[in-house]
Amino acid sequence: MKLSDSIKVRLREGQALVYAAEAESRGIGLAAFIRDRLDQTDRVEEELASIRVAMIDMGETLDELRDQLADTGNSASAQVQPEPPIPNAVQIETLMLLRASASSQDMRMVWGELDRQEIKPWRGKVR
Template identity: 50%
Template sequence: MALSDSIKVRLREGQALVYAAEAEGKGVGMATVIRERLERADKADEELASIRASLIELGDDVERLSRLVADRPVEVPGRAQGDDQPSAVHLEMLLLLRGLVSPQTLRMVTAEVERQGLVPWGRSVR
């Protein structure tokens, strides 16, 4: 790989010492260390941009799915329409999941459910 023209960069004294120590440890010049760091930063920026694009796309997909199911009634096998009681499988899954999380995580999730204007399961069923 051919390198282009050299450039001068001013570094803070602390940075220069860190880069010099890293270069010495690797047995290369400081310019090589700085070039490698710049290349890693560029690669990280590209990966972050890709992740951001994927998240935006995912958000669009979730929004599209939400619109598709917004007006459709939820049908659960083995439950009568209008039955507000949890089915056996729902109750079993809920209890298993609650058994896996810490009380702190459960409080955090409950608070989020309430923040969204919903009634958490433990408070709705008594």
């Protein structure tokens, strides 16, 4: 593979030393190490972009399915919903631990998504 013109890059002194040490430990030159890092970064960014697109597509597909269901008159809110099974102790404990470790911002984000999907969050039964 023929390489194009060289490009000079200025690095912070500490950063240059770290990169040089990593390159030496791999048995390659500093330029090859930096090229590999740039290539790896490009691949990661491409993968993240494709994951974002896939997530958007899934959201649109869910919306389309919900619309189709509503058009047929079989909307989930119009149907009689069976009583959900009572959760067991492990499920409740897991839910409580997850909720305790989640920030209020995380909870609002999750509840916002549930609201978007017209799903009522589980809050337990009031006795």
